[in-house]
Amino acid sequence: MDDEEQERLLNYWQSVGRGHQVDVPRDMAEPIQQLTRNNSPQERQSIPFTLIQRKEKLGDLLYEKRQYGKAKWACIKMKEKQYEQSICLGFMKLMRYICEQNSSGLYLGITIPIVTIVHTNESQSEMRQAVTVAYYLPEVLQDQPPHPFDSDIIIEEWPSTIVYSRSFRGITNEDSIMREINLLAEILESPELCLQDTFIIAGYTNPAAANRHNEIWFLQRP
Helix, strand or coil, rough: CCHHHHHHHHHHHHHHHHHCCCCCCCCHHHHHHHHHHHHCHCCCCEEEEEEEEEEEECCCEEEEEEEEEECCCCCEECCCCCCCHHHHHHHHHHHHHEEEECCCCCEECCEEEEEEEECCCCCCCCCCCCCCEEECCCCHHCCCCCCCCCCCEEEEEECEEEEEEEEEECCCHHHHHHHHHHHHHHHHHCHHHEEEEEEEEECCCCCCCCCCCEEEEEEEEC
């Protein structure tokens, strides 16, 4: 049954991958199965933050202002033709790292969200191709993160940051991201306090999911 489950999951991911013009190789079967088995809500560790403010209008949440502490992340830079290709391929590389392809030889555990740093031109009218896909190291691994076998994955320490976060659902591509950036810019009282060309897409469901839960984050200037 294990082999059948592995094959079914691989076929599903390969089918999704084709939709994003991404080839999912057979050596992803084991990491996909391991991640799927450990992807129940109680197994996932949320990235800790301090809630500073919630902005609502007529009972609807417009955005949250949060502070994230200094932390280590496993990061990989991607530059595919399409955003969806970059996040799918970057996520697969991070999956291998999480699923035992690291110096500890252990399954590291899922943290959410997986984030992608995107860049635009100064006028926020066009998204640049290069993105960074990043995985927050679980609390117990923050002091001594396992070394990735994949040399493309770099462990970085990010400083404490204040973000303005707005939730949205569905696929993430160049059009939907630019739409969400422009929408949050209109809602914020002082968008000029944030970086104007660097944003984060936070994904709470894997790239194979149909109706994804995402957030757009604006980063307050240091």
